[in-house]
Amino acid sequence: MVATQHTLVALVQDKPGVLNRVASIFRRRGFNIDSIAVGHSELPNISRMTIVVNGTSTMVEQARKQLAKAINVVKVVDITEENITARELALVKVKATSDTRSDILEIADIFRANIVDVSMESLTIETTGDEDKVESMIKLLQGFGVMEIARAGKIAMVRGPLGPMPVAKARNEFRKKAD
Amino acid sequence: MKLNGAQIVCESLLQEGVNVIFGFPGGKVIGLYDTIAKYPALQFVLVRHEQGAAHAADGYARATDKVGVCMATSGPGATNLVTGIANAYMDSVPMVAFTGQVPRADIGKDAFQEIDITGITLPITKHNYLVREASSLAETIKEAFYIAKTGRPGPVLIDIPQDVFVEQTEFHYPARVNLPGYKPTTEGHPSQIKKAAKLISEAERPVVVAGRGIHIAKAHEELKNLAEAAQLPVVTTLLGVSAFPQSHVLSYGMGGMHGMGYANKAVDAADLVIAIGMRFDDRFTGKVSSFAPHAKVIHIDIDPAEIGKNIRVDVPIVGDVKKVLKALQKVLEPKQHVAWLNQLDEWRHTYPCEVRECASVLPQYVMCELCNVTKGDALIVTGVGQHQMWAAQHYIYNKADTFISSGGLGTMGFGLPAAMGVKVGRPDETVWCIDGDGSFQMTLHELATIVQEKLNLKIAIMNNGYLGMVRQWQDLFFGKRYVATPLTGPDFVKIAEAYGMNGIRVTRPEDVRPAIERAMAHDGPFLVDFIVEPEENVYPMVPPGASIAEFLVAPKKEALTWSRRSTP
Numbered sequence: 231m232v233a234t235q236h237t238l239v240a241l242v243q244d245k246p247g248v249l250n251r252v253a254s255i256f257r258r259r260g261f262n263i264d265s266i267a268v269g270h271s272e273l274p275n276i277s278r279m280t281i282v283v284n285g286t287s288t289m290v291e292q293a294r295k296q297l298a299k300a301i302n303v304v305k306v307v308d309i310t311e312e313n314i315t316a317r318e319l320a321l322v323k324v325k326a327t328s329d330t331r332s333d334i335l336e337i338a339d340i341f342r343a344n345i346v347d348v349s350m351e352s353l354t355i356e357t358t359g360d361e362d363k364v365e366s367m368i369k370l371l372q373g374f375g376v377m378e379i380a381r382a383g384k385i386a387m388v389r390g391p392l393g394p395m396p397v398a399k400a401r402n403e404f405r406k407k408a409d
Numbered sequence: 410m411k412l413n414g415a416q417i418v419c420e421s422l423l424q425e426g427v428n429v430i431f432g433f434p435g436g437k438v439i440g441l442y443d444t445i446a447k448y449p450a451l452q453f454v455l456v457r458h459e460q461g462a463a464h465a466a467d468g469y470a471r472a473t474d475k476v477g478v479c480m481a482t483s484g485p486g487a488t489n490l491v492t493g494i495a496n497a498y499m500d501s502v503p504m505v506a507f508t509g510q511v512p513r514a515d516i517g518k519d520a521f522q523e524i525d526i527t528g529i530t531l532p533i534t535k536h537n538y539l540v541r542e543a544s545s546l547a548e549t550i551k552e553a554f555y556i557a558k559t560g561r562p563g564p565v566l567i568d569i570p571q572d573v574f575v576e577q578t579e580f581h582y583p584a585r586v587n588l589p590g591y592k593p594t595t596e597g598h599p600s601q602i603k604k605a606a607k608l609i610s611e612a613e614r615p616v617v618v619a620g621r622g623i624h625i626a627k628a629h630e631e632l633k634n635l636a637e638a639a640q641l642p643v644v645t646t647l648l649g650v651s652a653f654p655q656s657h658v659l660s661y662g663m664g665g666m667h668g669m670g671y672a673n674k675a676v677d678a679a680d681l682v683i684a685i686g687m688r689f690d691d692r693f694t695g696k697v698s699s700f701a702p703h704a705k706v707i708h709i710d711i712d713p714a715e716i717g718k719n720i721r722v723d724v725p726i727v728g729d730v731k732k733v734l735k736a737l738q739k740v741l742e743p744k745q746h747v748a749w750l751n752q753l754d755e756w757r758h759t760y761p762c763e764v765r766e767c768a769s770v771l772p773q774y775v776m777c778e779l780c781n782v783t784k785g786d787a788l789i790v791t792g793v794g795q796h797q798m799w800a801a802q803h804y805i806y807n808k809a810d811t812f813i814s815s816g817g818l819g820t821m822g823f824g825l826p827a828a829m830g831v832k833v834g835r836p837d838e839t840v841w842c843i844d845g846d847g848s849f850q851m852t853l854h855e856l857a858t859i860v861q862e863k864l865n866l867k868i869a870i871m872n873n874g875y876l877g878m879v880r881q882w883q884d885l886f887f888g889k890r891y892v893a894t895p896l897t898g899p900d901f902v903k904i905a906e907a908y909g910m911n912g913i914r915v916t917r918p919e920d921v922r923p924a925i926e927r928a929m930a931h932d933g934p935f936l937v938d939f940i941v942e943p944e945e946n947v948y949p950m951v952p953p954g955a956s957i958a959e960f961l962v963a964p965k966k967e968a969l970t971w972s973r974r975s976t977p
Contacts, residue, residue, distance in 0.1 A: 243590060246539070247527065254531055288717075295714035301536040301556060304590040 231286040235264065237316065237386050238294060239394045240279040240306040241271060248302045252279060255296045261285055265318075265383030276304060280385045307394045309386060316386040319356070320364045321346070325375035326353040334374055341367045352377060414543040414574040415444035418507070419451060421550040424582045427478050428452055429469060429833055431462040433489075435482020436522060437509030437571045444574075454833060454862055457854040459486050461826035463493020464852070467502045468790060468830030471624075471813050476557050477504040477830065483511055484522030487568070488529065492820060494564045495533040499817025500648060501625060503562035505553050506534075512572040513541065527568050535563030543576035548583050555586045560593030561712040562625060593711060597728035597736055604724045605683075605707045606740040609639055612681035612705075614749045617643045618664065618693075621816070622686010622710060622730045623652035629809040631734035632685065633657070639744045642753055644672040646687045648816040651806035661753055662762065665693040666951045667798040670760025670960055673951065675753050677958035679704045686710060686730040689719040690817065695957035709733050760949065760962060762802060770918050772796060772871040772941045775925075776803035779841060779869065782925045787839040788813065790831050792824030792848030795877035798947045800843045822851025825868070829855055832864045839867070839929070846872040846898045856908040859934050867928045868912075868936040870901055873943045881946045885961075886953075905936040912936035 242248045249268060256263055264282040271278035283290060290308060297306045326334055331353065338345060338355050341363065347354035357367055361384065368379065388394050412420065418441060422430070429452045434442045445451055456462045459481040466477030477497075481490050487508040497504045511520040527537045536556050538549050546569070553565040609615060623632055632652060636643050636659045643653045644664040653660050662669035664676050673695075676682060682704045687693070694700040697719060705723040708716055709730055716725040726733050764773040776799050779787070785805050790813045791797040797814055806812055813831060815823035828842035849870050859866055871877075880894040905912030915924045915937060928935040948963035 247531075250528070251531060258532055292714065292718055299712070299714055301588060301591050 231288060233284050233286050234310075235282060235284055236287075236290045236308055236310045237314070237384065238281045238283070238290075238297070238306060238308050239386065240281065240297060241273070241276050241304045242279060243302040243304060244275045244277050245302050248277070251300050251302060252281070252297060255293055255300065256281075256283060259289065259293055261289075261293065267383035267385050269385075280383060282384050309388055309394050312394070313389045314386045315389055316360050316384050317358050318361055318364050318384050319358045319382040320368070321354060321356050321378075321380045322368060322371055322376060323347075323352055323354045323378040324371050325351060325377060327351070330374050334371065337367065337370050343367060410580050411577050412580040413577050414546055414569065415441045417543060417546045417578070417580050418550065418569070418574075419444055419448045420580060421547050421582060422478065423448065423450060425550070425554045426475065429454060430478045430480055431456055431465040431469070431830065432480030432507075433457075433459050433462060433482070433486060435484075435486045435509060437483040437511060438480065438574075440571070440574045441480075441509065441569075454829075454858065456826065456858050458852070459489030460493050460822070461829070461852055461855045461858065463490045463504070463506065464496065464820075464823050464826035465830035465833070465855075466504050466506070467493060467497045467500075467823075468813060468827030469834040470497075470502050470504055470830075471827075472788065472831040473834040475503075475834070476554055477502065478507070479504065480507040481509070482522065483509045483526070484524045486522075487524055487526040491529060491533070492818075494530055494566065496815055496818040496820045496823060497564040498533045498535070500815065501562050501621065502564065503557040504564040505550075505557050506564060506566045508566065508568045510539065510568045510570040513570045514572075516570065526566065530566050533564070534566050537566040537568070539568045540570070540573055543573050543578040546573065546578075547580060551583045552586050552588060555588070556591065560591070594713070594727045595711070595729040595732055597709070597726040597733035599736070601724055601726045602733065602736050603740055605709075605726060605737060606742070608681055608705055608707060608724060609641070609683065610742045610744060613746065614679045614703075615639070615641050615681040615683060615746065616661075616675045616679040617641045617683045617685060618646065618676065618687055619643055619649040619652040619685050620646040620687025621648035621652075623649060624810045626686060626711075626730035628686070628731035628734050629653070631731055631738065635734050635738055635741065638738060638741055640746050640750065641683065642675055642746075642750060644668070644675055646690065646693050646816075647801055647814065649687060650801050650812040651808065651810055654807040655805050656807050659750075661757070663801055664957065665690075666695070667802065667947050667949065668693075668951075668957070669762055669802070670949045670962060671753060671756035673949070673957040673960055674756045674760070676701050676704075677956070678752075682706045684708045684710075685734070688712075688715045691719070694719065695951045695955055695959075699956035699958075764803065765963075767918070767942060769942045770915060770921060770939055771945060772799045772873070772939070773803045773945075774918060775869065775871065775921055775939050775941070776800055776843075778921045778925055779843070780804045782922065782929060783839055783841065787811070787841045788831055788835060790814070790824055790828035790840060790842050792844040792851075793819045793821045794845040794848050795873075795881065795945075795947050796843055796845040796848070796871040799871070802947075821848040824848055825852050826855045828866055828868075829859055829862075829864060832866045833862070836865075842866060842868045844868065844870050845877060846870055846874065846901070847876040847896055849901075850896075850898070853904065856905065856910065856934075860909045864934060865932065866934045868934070869925075870936065870938050871941050872898060872901065872938050873941050873945065874898060875943060877945075878947070880944070884944070884946065885950075901936060901938040910934040910936065912938060914938045914940060916940045
């Protein structure tokens with residue numbers, strides 16, 4: 231079985247150590263977490279985690295079930311197969327001289343990125359988008375001399391009116407009927 | 410009512426129906442122990458090492474319907490609990506462990522006897538807590554007991570800083586818990602149960618594999634009803650031993666690495682495996698890719714994460730085993746499997762469980778005589794090693810839930826402290842601790858606790874002068890190179906006497922029975938040191954990496970004189 235990238239969304243209780251509990255479940259199974267993004271959710275005292283990991287479907291499903299068992303984890307779903315909107319945020323600091331500045335601005339413009347800081351020797355560009363977009367922009371900027379990159383982990387949402395939990399539930403029920 | 414933290418712990422324990430605590434004191438918990446003394450309803454058993462407290466709480470929990478409670482101080486006290494907590498986690502035993510912690514202001518400063526015990530026990534507890542204020546203590550304890558005993562049971566640890574024990578707060582014990590992330594499924598899905606019933610009715614060679622889940626759910630009666638209704642042969646896992654009466658005509662013994670040949674043949678040839686409250690441990694399945702190759706699998710377990718973890722499953726049913734079996738019984742069609750059962754009985758004949766005649770004491774023979782003298786009525790608690798397997802194989806368990814052993818973690822040294830906990834929980838029953846000379850030496854200091862607590866516990870040591878199970882592997886797979894396995898043991902009878910109890914040594918087969926009878930007749934703890942055949946191996950044995958159908962049987966040395974049971 232081949233390892234593929236999976237995106238999991240977990241709603242967790244806002245308690246000390248909860249990030250450790252979640253990370254520990256992946257750690258002991260030898261997963262390398264590609265990214266993990268945590269922040270408040272729409273519910274009080276509930277945080278939302280978006281976790282991106284590489285693994286075979288069976289291994290990720292086993293980890294997901296173990297996550298679901300953790301007392302502080304309220305819900306967890308694998309949304310990899312869903313129609314999702316996923317975004318990453320990156321800040322890129324690029325070397326810029328009077329000769330190169332306008333070229334860099336043009337690239338930023340094409341990617342609809344924002345310039346958030348300018349100095350005599352550098353430009354800092356802020357971009358949001360899916361992983362491909364962020365990657366391509368960084369690749370183009372590399373020629374000018376990238377000085378620093380800071381990337382936030384991926385956050386994701388299922389398209390349409392339903393949240394990740396009802397969507398997964400509906401799909402499971404559909405699958406059961408199909409059996 | 411305003412109480413301090415220590416009083417809240419005691420009051421909460423009473424609310425949870427706790428009456429025994431196994432523990433050891435220390436700097437950070439002196440205040441708590443001082444308070445416990447003021448609650449005579451809480452019996453305190455002082456162990457000699459904290460590992461013993463955790464194993465005793467484990468044994469106590471398995472032998473009663475209660476949650477085992479152990480208590481230790483911070484730092485080394487807490488880390489000494491770790492093996493016992495891990496053992497309880499692997500075998501799904503409900504336990505709440507309390508540890509003292511340095512005062513809140515000192516946490517994270519590497520203070521004297523400070524250790525991050527919630528960090529250490531994170532992967533070996535069902536859940537754990539560091540209590541940050543006295544006002545959350547009652548709620549935490551309520552949650553801990555609820556989590557420990559519901560769903561798939563397990564250990565929960567509560568770490569309490571020293572100054573929380575003296576902090577005053579209003580005490581109110583919550584009536585219910587608020588755990589949005591914890592809702593175990595207990596009712597099996599009706600359509601899955603119907604599917605299972607259909608598979609059972611279509612099967613020609615079905616076999617039930619019963620695990621510890623039967624004991625946890627107290628589903629012995631339901632298992633028997635199910636097996637009888639559809640004439641299903643029953644095999645158990647190691648921890649499932651005594652889930653089904655072994656003299657029952659449908660009982661085919663224990664399967665797995667040292668399981669009965671006929672049990673493993675049954676699973677291997679089956680066209681349907683009905684796994685109940687078990688988790689397809691590698692010691693049971695052998696080589697996974699060739700496990701039950703012709704079988705469809707129904708897996709009934711309360712833990713959804715166990716479904717499909719090791720073995721592909723055709724019909725999963727997540728729920729409480731007792732409830733699921735009851736529901737399944739209702740939709741099940743009565744069936745006969747005459748040809749299949751005849752086949753199994755033939756295998757029972759070909760691969761019998763028997764003991765050969767021997768001039769020296771055979772451990773297997775000791776088990777048979779223990780069974781004869783106790784009429785199969787005793788609670789058997791074992792350590793880990795060869796003696797454990799012989800105890801599982803050669804004692805006949807007809808009473809429900811009478812075999813207590815360390816399965817998942819395989820903890821040498823579990824036997825004595827666990828037996829202590831069992832005896833505290835079931836004082837009126839005969840409790841035999843069957844141990845090996847290696848396993849026993851890991852925790853024998855608990856003899857002092859047994860004597861101090863006046864526990865009428867019987868101890869049988871299978872003394873072969875080796876770490877026998879490892880020696881057996883060296884014998885079979887490492888060219889008989891006995892590295893680090895020969896043991897020069899102490900004189901266990903003198904050890905017993907030094908601790909203030911009685912003991913005798915047995916070196917001849919004819920003395921086995923009288924020794925057991927003498928131990929039973931003695932009012933108080935008694936140790937029998939059986940000097941057994943040193944290089945006896947446990948058979949059958951599924952070699953590592955082999956399919957369970959490829960088990961090794963004992964090489965025939967001498968005439969067989971004793972058969973475990975008359976074959977039907």
